[in-house]
Amino acid sequence: MRTDPALPTWLLDTDPALRWQVQRDLAEAPEEQWRETRARVATEGFGSVLLGQQDRDGQWAGGAYFPAGFDFEGPEAAPDAGQPYTATTWSLNALRDWGLDADALAGTAELLARNSRWEYDNLPYWDGEVDCCINAFTLANGTWLGADVSGLARWFPEHQQDDGGWNCEWVEGSTRSSFHSTLNVLRGLLYREAATGDGEELRAARRKGEEYLLERRLLYRLSTGEPVAHWATRFAYPFRWFYSALNAVDYFRAATLHDGGSPDPRLADAIDVIRSARQPDGTWLQERRHPGRVWFEVDVPAGERSPWLTFYGTRALAWWDSAGS
Structure with missing residues (x-):
C-alpha cells in the first residue's frame, strides 16, 4: 500500500x-x-472556542445531556434528527478527549454539583442516572475534573448483563448487551482505572466486558456469526456514542497498552476492516456526519479525507503491525 x-x-x-x-x-x-x-x-482552536461557550453556572447550553428547552416531542427529537451535542456532557467529553488540562476547568465540578441535574428524574449530575452510556461519560468526566464519582463507579458491576456487556435499555427490561453501550462503558471504566488505579471489581468488570466484544470479534453476532450491523464498518468522527470497528480497536489498543499485553488475535477481522478502508494515499474518508445540533464542526464533510480518522486509522494499524499480530 x-x-x-x-x-x-x-x-x-x-x-x-x-x-x-x-x-x-x-x-x-x-x-x-x-x-x-x-x-x-x-x-486556541477547538478547545478555546468550546471553553468560551461554558455558562456561568458551569454548564453548556443550559443542560446536562440535552440543551435547555429541548423539545422532546418536537421535530428535533425525531429519530433522523440526531442527538444534540451541545449540552454539558458532550462538551466535557470533547474537551477531555482533546487533552484539555483539567485545571482549565477549575471549579466546574463544584458548579455542576450545585447547578446541573439530569433530564431523567432531575437527579444530581455527579450521581449519574440510569443510562449506562451517560453514566460512563460521567464517570470519566468526573474522574478527570476531580468530582467524587466513587458511587457511580460501583454502579457498573451491579448493572453488568449476564453475557458480560451492558445495554442502556436495561431499564426497559433488556437482558442482552449492546455493542454501543458496552464500548462506551469500557472506555469510562478504563479511564477511571488508568487515572485512579481503582481495584479488582472494576477491572474484573472491564475484562468481562472486553470478552463480550472479543467473543464476537468486534463485528459479529455470537448466535449466528453474521455481521452485527452496517454501522460497525462505517467510520465517522467525532465517534460520539456510536460503535465502529475503528472506535473499538482504538479502545483495545489503549486497554492493551495499559495492561501491558499483546493485541488479542480476535481483533484481526476488525483490523482488516480498518485496513480495507484506507485510501491509496494512506488516508481515511469521513463516511458520514452523525446528525444533531453542534457548536461547530471539528472534521470534514462526508466523502472528504478526514484528518481525525486518518490519525486513528494510522495509529491502530501501526500498533497492530508493530506487534507482529
Whole structure:
C-alpha cells in the first residue's frame, strides 16, 4: 500500500487538539514538544472556542445531556434528527478527549454539583442516572475534573448483563448487551482505572466486558456469526456514542497498552476492516456526519479525507503491525 509522503505534514497542520496526539503517537516528537502543543488546546482552536461557550453556572447550553428547552416531542427529537451535542456532557467529553488540562476547568465540578441535574428524574449530575452510556461519560468526566464519582463507579458491576456487556435499555427490561453501550462503558471504566488505579471489581468488570466484544470479534453476532450491523464498518468522527470497528480497536489498543499485553488475535477481522478502508494515499474518508445540533464542526464533510480518522486509522494499524499480530 503506497502512503502519501506528505501525510505526516498534513496531519501536523491541524488544530492543537489533534496535532499534539499526532506528534506524540505518530511523529515520535519529544515529550516537551507535544506537551507544549497540548497546553495550547486551552487557548486556541477547538478547545478555546468550546471553553468560551461554558455558562456561568458551569454548564453548556443550559443542560446536562440535552440543551435547555429541548423539545422532546418536537421535530428535533425525531429519530433522523440526531442527538444534540451541545449540552454539558458532550462538551466535557470533547474537551477531555482533546487533552484539555483539567485545571482549565477549575471549579466546574463544584458548579455542576450545585447547578446541573439530569433530564431523567432531575437527579444530581455527579450521581449519574440510569443510562449506562451517560453514566460512563460521567464517570470519566468526573474522574478527570476531580468530582467524587466513587458511587457511580460501583454502579457498573451491579448493572453488568449476564453475557458480560451492558445495554442502556436495561431499564426497559433488556437482558442482552449492546455493542454501543458496552464500548462506551469500557472506555469510562478504563479511564477511571488508568487515572485512579481503582481495584479488582472494576477491572474484573472491564475484562468481562472486553470478552463480550472479543467473543464476537468486534463485528459479529455470537448466535449466528453474521455481521452485527452496517454501522460497525462505517467510520465517522467525532465517534460520539456510536460503535465502529475503528472506535473499538482504538479502545483495545489503549486497554492493551495499559495492561501491558499483546493485541488479542480476535481483533484481526476488525483490523482488516480498518485496513480495507484506507485510501491509496494512506488516508481515511469521513463516511458520514452523525446528525444533531453542534457548536461547530471539528472534521470534514462526508466523502472528504478526514484528518481525525486518518490519525486513528494510522495509529491502530501501526500498533497492530508493530506487534507482529
